[in-house]
Amino acid sequence: KTLIINNFLQRSNGDFIISTHGQGLWRINEDRRSIEKHNISFNDDTDIEKSRIVSMMEDRDGNLWIGSFQQGVMMLPYEDENSFHQWEVGTPSCIYRSPDGYIWCGTQDGYLFKLDNDGNILFRQREASEIMCITKDSNGDLWMGVRNLGVLRINPDNGRRTSIDILKGKNVTDIVENGNRTLFLSVSGEGIWKYSLRTGQCSKLTSSNS
Numbered sequence: 673k674t675l676i677i678n679n680f681l682q683r684s685n686g687d688f689i690i691s692t693h694g695q696g697l698w699r700i701n702e703d704r705r706s707i708e709k710h711n712i713s714f715n716d717d718t719d720i721e722k723s724r725i726v727s728m729m730e731d732r733d734g735n736l737w738i739g740s741f742q743q744g745v746m747m748l749p750y751e752d753e754n755s756f757h758q759w760e761v762g763t764p765s766c767i768y769r770s771p772d773g774y775i776w777c778g779t780q781d782g783y784l785f786k787l788d789n790d791g792n793i794l795f796r797q798r799e800a801s802e803i804m805c806i807t808k809d810s811n812g813d814l815w816m817g818v819r820n821l822g823v824l825r826i827n828p829d830n831g832r833r834t835s836i837d838i839l840k841g842k843n844v845t846d847i848v849e850n851g852n853r854t855l856f857l858s859v860s861g862e863g864i865w866k867y868s869l870r871t872g873q874c875s876k877l878t879s880s881n882s
């Protein structure tokens with residue numbers, strides 16, 4: 673069987689989980705050198721075996737969070753994944769656990785949700801378009817890649833929102849900070865950009881082979 677793979681996740685227990693487009697969750701069996709169905713017993717209304725899993729994340733307690741097309745967010749408890757919890761928040765395009773333990777979820781129709789580890793919705797806000805990625809920097813600011821709008825930075829203390837002019841109109845699909853207070857941003861069709869939290873300068877990385 674050919675799987676259309678969306679992404680991978682290595683869990684804290686060492687398991688490699690695979691999310692697919694329309695075929696649910698799978699796992700890598702390294703002993704058998706094969707992949708196998710990640711069997712979970714859901715109710716009749718939630719057919720995970722045929723789900724299009726678009727995002728997934730593990731929280732600090734080992735619970736697995738998945739975003740499924742038109743089925744919202746599901747949290748599979750570490751101790752018993754069959755006793756899952758579900759929140760209908762549209763189609764989550766990204767799920768992120770911030771250092772303070774909260775779960776942030778961005779959806780394809782542009783909603784931003786903040787949840788605690790029990791799944792209580794603490795915050796809900798509509799953005800202009802699909803939220804493609806979320807992260808928090810070392811200053812505590814929240815960053816989001818928003819489709820066709822570049823990147824948005826939110827100060828949690830005063831709610832002030834800023835953007836990076838040079839990235840406006842672009843699609844930022846991932847944001848990672850290194851130890852030097854520099855953000856690396858994956859920009860669809862344009863490679864990797866970097867942004868200095870110290871100076872505010874943003875530039876595109878060039879390839880040494882070009």
